[in-house]
Amino acid sequence: MSQLDQQDVADYLRQNPDFFNQYPELLADIELSHNCGQASSLIERQTQVMRHKLQDYATKMSDILGTARRNDVQFEKTKRLVIELAAATSVSALTEALKQSFINEFHADAAHLVLFSKVDITDKHPNLSDAQGNPQIIALADKNWAYCQAFKGPELLQLFQHSSQLKSCAIVPLYLGDTALGVLIIASNTEDHYNQELDTLFLNHVAAVTGRCLGRLT
Numbered sequence: 001m002s003q004l005d006q007q008d009v010a011d012y013l014r015q016n017p018d019f020f021n022q023y024p025e026l027l028a029d030i031e032l033s034h035n036c037g038q039a040s041s042l043i044e045r046q047t048q049v050m051r052h053k054l055q056d057y058a059t060k061m062s063d064i065l066g067t068a069r070r071n072d073v074q075f076e077k078t079k080r081l082v083i084e085l086a087a088a089t090s091v092s093a094l095t096e097a098l099k100q101s102f103i104n105e106f107h108a109d110a111a112h113l114v115l116f117s118k119v120d121i122t123d124k125h126p127n128l129s130d131a132q133g134n135p136q137i138i139a140l141a142d143k144n145w146a147y148c149q150a151f152k153g154p155e156l157l158q159l160f161q162h163s164s165q166l167k168s169c170a171i172v173p174l175y176l177g178d179t180a181l182g183v184l185i186i187a188s189n190t191e192d193h194y195n196q197e198l199d200t201l202f203l204n205h206v207a208a209v210t211g212r213c214l215g216r217l218t
Contacts, residue, residue: 023205077105078202085206085213089121091115094213099127109189110163115182116141118217131161131182141173141180146203148194151187160187168194172207176215184210 011161020026084097095113102108111126114137119130131137136155151166160166168191172184184207188194 005068015150026182027203029104042081045067053111063110074202077101078205081105082209085209088213088217089168090198091119091214091217092125092128094210094217095123095125098184106186107188107193108186110187112159112185112187113182114159115214115218116180117182120124130201136182140185141175144173144180145173146172146200146207147197148196148200150191156185156187159185163187170194170198170200170203172203172210174207174214176211181214181218192196 006183083102084101088094088097089114098113098174099111113125113131114127115128116138117130122180134155136153137159140155148156148168149171151169156166166187166211169185169187169190172186173180174182174184186194194208
């Protein structure tokens, strides 16, 4: 017969939680040390373990509820933006809706919409421009999904010439089907406001709606 080790005993007790009901006399021989050095009963130790587990569960539940509340707030803000985008009757109105929402609702510090087609003279807006064939700007939309990065590069500095404190940004390519129509850049003075760990699900949703609106307006 092979010799049992501590793990074998632990596995057996875990698989047979009623073991001490069958052999209650063994409980008198079990020794458990308390954190302060005093001996404690098995029931006291079990109570302590359960208390810690309940605290962990409460913390996890609080985190889940906090995330749910933040998602609800984000959803409401996004819904308001989508309504504004759908109501836009010009590219300049669309640009204004994007700027107002991201700066006032989502706490960005700057936003700029770049179209890959020529901007009509009637759609002039300080936060709107066309790429003018600039390959560096066009390359920002190589991916058909939003992403975040540090605010750097001559192409970004060119678009935000009057905003010298920007530290991070979200790049939001705008597509209609497989056609890239432009790119929305949202920037912040805070270094980690737009970081690579940020969930971009809502940005991609805004991008899809904006792409459809641009297809209607251009």
